[in-house]
Amino acid sequence: MRSVVELDSVVKVLDSKAVLNGADLVVYEGQTLVIIGCSGTGKSVTLKHIVGLMEPDEGQVRVFGEVISGQHERIKNRIRLKIGLVFQDGALFDFMNVYDNVAFVLREIYSLSEKEVNQKVEWALALVGLAGIETKMPSELSGGMRKRVAIARAIVYKPRLMLYDEPTAGLDPIRADAIDSLILRLRNEAKTTSIVVTHDLNSAYKIADRICMLHEGKFIIDGTPDDIRNTENPIVRQFIEGKSNGPIRF
Ligand SMILES: Nc1ncnc2c1ncn2[C@@H]1O[C@H](COP(=O)(O)OP(=O)(O)OP(=O)(O)O)[C@@H](O)[C@H]1O
Ligand SMILES: [Mg+2]
Known part of the structure; x- marks a missing residue:
């Protein structure tokens, strides 16, 4: 199986703490990997x-077989055209309405005609269940709606790799379920590779081909939902049983 994303021994120190401390990760083409x-x-x-917004202090990040870490912005931008990123805070351009937010990349980067832009924007908004709110400003939307607009904006150019940071946080169960279904559909129909960061274990079990857990700077487990449910790894068990509120000590 071809790998789409590879982290090789990545170290990243932030505020004198090694947040990533020799992290290794491989994501295979067409799979959905969930990070918990x-x-x-x-x-x-x-x-x-993975999108080159942060640079490792040590190690390497490859996307679609190309090194993105340490690259010139021009090369990063070319790789980023294949990646859709949904930020944790669902960051939108506050000064643009929903339609213009979703259309932004199609107009500015892909230079599509307004007719093509329109078809794609309407397709993406319908997919996240938000047709009809095109003229609203982000400030007029609920947090959950902003999140869904952010997802529409990321999927609108059909990237081969989607990165979702907490896509269902703040959504009611029905909306959360719809986002899970969307991620599954993109995987099954468009063969999109996805990385999903979530705290929602039910969602993780539903959408994941593989689940990895990040702990003290490293990915400490990599398995199918069943592997994770049945693992005897004490750190993972503690996490999925929800016993931990602070650092885990032995
Ligand atoms: N730009 C930054 N500058 C300095 N420290 C940062 C920066 N970004 C993140 N950090 C620190 O790195 C650590 C990891 O942050 P990160 O946002 O990746 O956590 P997370 O696992 O996504 O958490 P959550 O589940 O709450 O979203 C935190 O201690 C955070 O304060
Ligand atoms: Mg986070």
């Missing part, structure tokens, strides 16, 4: 390395 782990362990930092 306690708050503040570096899950978002990991995604930022």
Whole structure:
């Protein structure tokens, strides 16, 4: 199986702490990998390395077989065209309405005609269940709606790799379920490779081909949902049983 994303012994020190400390990760083409782990362990930092928004202090990040870490911005931008990223805070351009937010990359990077832009924007908004809110401003939307607009904006150019940072956080169970179904559909129909960071274990079990857990700077487990459910690894068990609120000590 071809790998789409590879982290090789990545070290990243932030505020004198090794947030990533020799992290290794491989994501295979067409698979959905879910990353779990306690708050503040570096899950978002990991995604930022994959799109080249953060640079490793040591180690290497490869995407579609190309090294992205340490590359010139021009090369990074070319690789980024194949990646859709949904930020944890669902960052939108506050000064643009929903339509223009979703259309942005199609217009500015892909230079599509307005007719093509329109077809794609309507397709993406319908896919996240938000047709009809095109003229609203981000400030008029609920947090959950903003999140879904952010997902529409990322999937609109049909990237081969999607990165979702907490896509279902703040959504009601029905909306969360719809996002899970969307991730599954993109995998099954468009063969999209996805990395999903989530705290929602039910969602993880539903959508994941593989689940990895980030703990103290490293990915400490890599298995199918069943492997994770049945693991005897004490750190993972503690996490999935929800006993831990702080650092785990032995
Ligand atoms: N730009 C930055 N500058 C300095 N420290 C940072 C920066 N970004 C993240 N950190 C630190 O790195 C650590 C990991 O942050 P990260 O956002 O990746 O956590 P996370 O696993 O995504 O947590 P959560 O589940 O709460 O979203 C935290 O201690 C955070 O304070
Ligand atoms: Mg995060």
